[in-house]
Amino acid sequence: MRNKSVVTEGVEIRLATELIELGARLQVLETETSLSRERLLNLYKELKGESPPKGMLPYSADWFLIWQPNVHSSLFIDIYNYLVAHTDLRGAHALIKSYRLYLEHVQVCNLEPILTLTRAWTLLRFLGNLLETVSCSRCGGHFIAHRQDINSDYVCGLCRPPSRAGKSKKQASEATQDILAAL
Amino acid sequence: MNTSDMLEAIKDLNLTYLMLAQHMIREDKSAAVYRLGVSQELADVLADLTAGQVLRMARTNVLLCRMRFDDRLILGLLTSHGNENMMPQSHAAILLSGQPVEELA
Numbered sequence: 001m002r003n004k005s006v007v008t009e010g011v012e013i014r015l016a017t018e019l020i021e022l023g024a025r026l027q028v029l030e031t032e033t034s035l036s037r038e039r040l041l042n043l044y045k046e047l048k049g050e051s052p053p054k055g056m057l058p059y060s061a062d063w064f065l066i067w068q069p070n071v072h073s074s075l076f077i078d079i080y081n082y083l084v085a086h087t088d089l090r091g092a093h094a095l096i097k098s099y100r101l102y103l104e105h106v107q108v109c110n111l112e113p114i115l116t117l118t119r120a121w122t123l124l125r126f127l128g129n130l131l132e133t134v135s136c137s138r139c140g141g142h143f144i145a146h147r148q149d150i151n152s153d154y155v156c157g158l159c160r161p162p163s164r165a166g167k168s169k170k171q172a173s174e175a176t177q178d179i180l181a182a183l
Numbered sequence: 184m185n186t187s188d189m190l191e192a193i194k195d196l197n198l199t200y201l202m203l204a205q206h207m208i209r210e211d212k213s214a215a216v217y218r219l220g221v222s223q224e225l226a227d228v229l230a231d232l233t234a235g236q237v238l239r240m241a242r243t244n245v246l247l248c249r250m251r252f253d254d255r256l257i258l259g260l261l262t263s264h265g266n267e268n269m270m271p272q273s274h275a276a277i278l279l280s281g282q283p284v285e286e287l288a
Binding site: 078105 | 212213214216217222223270272273274276277278280281284
C-alpha cells in the first residue's frame with residue numbers, strides 16, 4: 001500500500017466500487033484490487049450502508065452443473081471467452097463487462113439472474129482445475145462441465161433437458177395445489 | 184411491394200444498421216464487438232466512417248448486415264417454440280457467443 005500513486009488508487013477504487021455495486025463479496029475485491037482490507041471495508045460500508053457478509057464463500061463447483069445454473073453460467077463464460085478472444089478486456093474488466101452483458105440478457109429474456117457476480121468470479125477460478133468448457137456434440141455450443149468427466153460425447157442440458165428442467169419450487173407447489181384442488 | 188419500394192427499404196435498413204453500429208461502437212466498443220459479432224479492427228473501421236461514406240455504403244441493392252444464425256440453431260429455436268423451459272433465447276446466445284466474428288479480409 002505504501003508509495004502508491006493517487007491516480008492508481010483512484011482507478012482501483014473505481015474498480016472496487018463497480019464490483020461492489022454488482023454484488024461482489026469482500027474476497028472478490030481483495031483478489032481483484034490491491035486496496036487494503038480496511039479500505040475495502042470502508043468503501044463497502046459507504047456504498048451498501050452495511051458490513052459485507054462474513055465467512056467463506058459457500059459455492060461449490062457442483063452448483064455450476066445443476067441444469068438451470070449450468071445454462072446461466074455457460075452463457076456467462078461464453079460471453080467472457082468471446083470478450084477475451086476479441087477485445088482488449090482482461091481480468092476484472094472482462095469479468096465486469098461479461099457480467100453486465102449476462103444481466104442484460106437475463107433482463108431482456110425475463111429470467112432470474114441466478115448467477116451472482118461472486119459466483120461468476122468463482123467460476124473463473126474453477127475453470128482449468130475443477131471445471132472446463134466442452135462442446136455439445138449436438139448443437140456445438142460451449143458448456144460448463146466437470147474436468148474429470150469423459151466429455152467426448154457430451155450433450156448439453158438444452159439439447160437434452162431433464163424431465164423436470166426449469167420447473168421452479170414455486171411452480172411445483174402451484175401444481176401440487178392444483179392437484180389438491182381437483183381432488 | 185414494388186422493386187423501388189424494396190430498394191428504398193434496403194437503403195433505410197442499411198443506413199439504420201450502420202448508424203446504430205457506429206453509435207454502439209463509440210459508446211462502448213467491447214460491448215459492441217459482442218453485440219455486432221464483428222472484430223475489433225472492423226469495429227474501428229465502422230466507427231471511423233464519415234456520414235458521407237455511410238450514406239454511400241447504404242445506397243446499394245443488397246443488405247449490409249447478415250443473418251447470424253445457422254440452420255441448426257433456427258431449427259432448434261423453431262422446434263422448441265412454446266416450451267419456455269428450453270430457454271431458446273439463452274441457447275441462441277450461447278451458440279452466437281461461440282461463432283467466429285466478421286473480420287476484415
